[in-house]
Amino acid sequence: MARQSALIAGAATALICALIPIASLAQTQSKPASEATKAANAAVLNSLPFSDKQDFEDAQRGFVARPEKLTIKDAKGNVVWDLEQYKTYIGDDKPAPDSVNPSLWRNAQLGLHYGLFKVTDRIYQVRGYDLSVMTFIQGDTGWIVGDPLISTETAKAAYDLVSENLGKKPVVAVIYSHSHVDHYGGVRGIVDENDVKSGKVRIIAPEGFTEEAVSENVIAGNAMSRRAIYMYGALLPRSPVGGVSGGLGPTTSTGTATLIVPSETISKTGTKLTIDGIDVEFQMTPGTEAPSEMNTFFSQFKAMWMAENTTHTLHNLLTLRGAKVRDAAAWARFLQQTIDMFGPNIDVEFASHHWPMWGHERIIDYLKKQRDLYKYIHDQSVRLMNEGYTGVELSNMIKLPKELDQSWFNRGYYGTVKHNSRAVYQRYMGFYDANPTTLDELPPEEAAVKYVEYMGGAPAIIAKAKGDFDKGQYRWVAMALKNVVFADPSNKEAKELLADAYEQMGYQAESGPWRSVYLQGAYELRHGVPNSGGIDTASPDTIKAMSPELLFDYLGVRLNGPKAEGKKIGLNINFTDLNKKYALFVENGTLNYSPKFVETPDAMLTLTKNTLDSIQLKTTTIDDAIAAGDLKVEGNKQSFSDFLGLLDTYPFWFNIVTP
CATH class of the missing domain: 3.30.1050.10 (SCP2 sterol-binding domain)
Structure with a gap:
């Protein structure tokens, strides 16, 4: 029975927090940006409104304090969060390198505005201490904390920053906005479970939170955890040719992830509570960004906490690590409900990632455009699906209308229009595209051997691929060379050229996860598959909650x-x-x-x-x-x-x- 422990539970935690120390692996031999990549990235500068600096103003508004350096260690002295490695090459005064999409670079710059910030009266946030953002609402006797990050170490450091600058106050309540580990994992860094059991501290979460937090990724946890190494760029060096941004934040912390089961659950939209003198009203949004999720309105401050249902990016309908497809139509409906129920009274909006927004008209415009972002992708994907197009085809056809595409908060730093539209197709139609050939395909290795044979052999394919690589046709080069590598994984020349193609695709990617996937693929082609590292998927709290x-x-x-x-x-x-x-x-x-x-x-x-x-x-x-x-x-x-x-x-x- 003991040997079953490694992957039974804590898999959800492992997906984004039990990652491998970068220093444990060799540095990749990265290539510079090609002329085609330089041209593609330069074109981005002319296609988006880079003169709009409002986000930079918002990301700095309400600044209270920050440490000069931000490196957080665990009890054994291991670094679990290090913003310094990003600060060495990313900054507001530094232009995008040729090897980074300028739009993703802008996202990375904004993500480095870290520290303690005042959102509005009695509401503060600590940003840049993890992938997610930690919110502190000042009650009559102590702090109400929203989403205590991934790791106990980062959550404690954030709490310490608040205490140093705003005075030491106890945590009287914690609100988990949803069932992903970056929104509850650090809870034991700020709360003693005995205080929860005694009623001294309230922990409030949406209905189904515990079940979803424990179960969402357990069944397929091993595959998801491996794929998460690709999605979050865990092994990539922090440099202009490596990790730049995770889209939602710089990256994920690697400390101790925990869970304290909620003492109270919210099951109905419109539920109102008074928590330490603060009036709150909840909106249930199940099946949106998470199976169990809720927004929270602080009526006294006209402030709306949108959890992860709206952020400054297009989110995932299908996360690249793997999960069940999310419902884009329901997501849009819940955002409309937010506008209808709370819109007239919202003056401040904040979320569990990124920076807040102020001003009633701006916020309503933002909510409408985020609503229409998901609705447009859903409706146009289904329209094209009903016209007979497959997921691959429609994903190459859908382009956002200018009014959505030019809004910075709708850009694909995390999710993308391409893979989200394919997710909509998958949700309705599954894997089969109705072409008889795809009903019973050969496995990749068998098919690769025949492709290489039909295309004239590996040397002929490589020769043609080099020509197309020089033309900047990296997508096709990757498709062709994948077959050579799968037919003969010992073919070093094919692996090197395929790695080069992936690398250039990564340099051009606007999405943080896409960049990580391509660069990790290039890394493993050049260095082989890692076989060791700091993987520990068994979280005691998760096991106990199973x-x-x-x-x-x-x-x-x-x-x-x-x-x-x-x-x-x-x-x-x-x-x-x-x-x-x-x-x-x-x-x-x-x-x-x-x-x-x-x-x-x-x-x-x-x-x-x-x-x-x-x-x-x-x-x-x-x-x-x-x-x-x-x-x-x-x-x-x-x-x-x-x-x-x-x-x-x-x-x-x-x-x-x-x-």
Whole structure:
């Protein structure tokens, strides 16, 4: 059982916070920007309103204080957040290098305006201390904190900054806006769970928060975590040819992610609470940016906290690390509801990423354009889908109208029009584009061999690819050379040229995640797949919050079906602390569970959920638990071992850009 702990729980946490220290890997041999890339990036300067400096004014408005240097370490002295490595090459006075899309560079410049800022009376934010933003609302006796970042270390540092400059006050309440780890992971850095249990501190979250926070990425957690290395640029050097911006913020912290289960949940739009003298009203927005999410209105200050439903970027309908497709139409409807319910009374808007906005008319225009951004992508994707276009085709056809495209807050620094329109197609139509060829395609390696054969062999393809590379046709070069690499992964010349193409595509990308994906792909083609690093996907708080049912679902997808073929195993499990009984049974190559015991089990296990948690967390073993009397096994103990032997342990460092 101990070996199942590595990936059972905490997978959602691992996606963006259990990342690999950059220093643990060799630096990539980056190439300079090509002439085609220089021209493409120069064209961006002429296509967008760079003379508009309003965002820079807003990002600095209300400044209170900041440390001269911002490097945050954990208790062992390991750096978990370091803004200094970005400050060495990014600044408001520094023009975009040839190797960075000027629009993404602008986003990166804005992201480096860090420190403590006053939003409006009694509302403050600490920005630049993590991927997300931490909000402090001054109550009558203490602080109401909104979204305490990813890591305990960064959250504590933000709280310390507030205390140093505004006076030491206790945290009396925490509001989680939604179920992604960058909005709750640092909670234990500012709150003692005993104070929550005693009622001294309130933790408020939208309905379904705990289930979604624990479960959203557990089932596919290993694949998502590996892909997150690409999406967030965890391994990339911080330089003009490496990591620049994550789109929502510089990058993700790598400290200790935690979870305290909410003491109160909000289930209905219009719910009003008074928290330490502050009146708040909630708007439920499930299925938008997160499965469990809510906006919060502070009526006394005419201030609207939009969670992550509006930020200064187009968000993802389908995140590149992988997740269920989000509903763009519902997203737009909820933003319309925000305008209808709260619009007349909003003078200040702020969110869980980026900087606030002031002025009623500006805010309403902003909300309408963000609403129409998602509605336009949805409606035009469905329109073209109904005209017979596939996801790939329509993604190359949809262009935003000028009034949406020229608004800086609608630019694709995180999500993009291209991959979001394909996500809309996927939501409605799935993987199959109705062309019979795609119904039963050959696997990539088999197809690659035939492509290379049909195209005249690897040397001929490489020769033609070099010509197209010189013309700046990097997308096609990548498509062609992918087949050469998959047909023969030992072909160094093909891998190098493919890496060069990915690199130039990364240099041109406006989206932070797109840049990271391309540059990480280039890195792995040049250096190979990493095989070590600081990966630890088991978060104790997440494991403890898992229900037995969720654990059993996860064990089901870990069961190796071919190995289980012909085997029948029945296990009864009695959780004495939960007063719950379950049966696990393997038959027909599958694992199922039931709240009713099987009549003749192979073995009966009696233990507490805490014991199971300890086994998963590797703080004890099965044998030690039995010896201590914490685990009792009746019947055929070997059947339990046989069952565990059928569970796969996933390799984290699976190949992506090579077969």
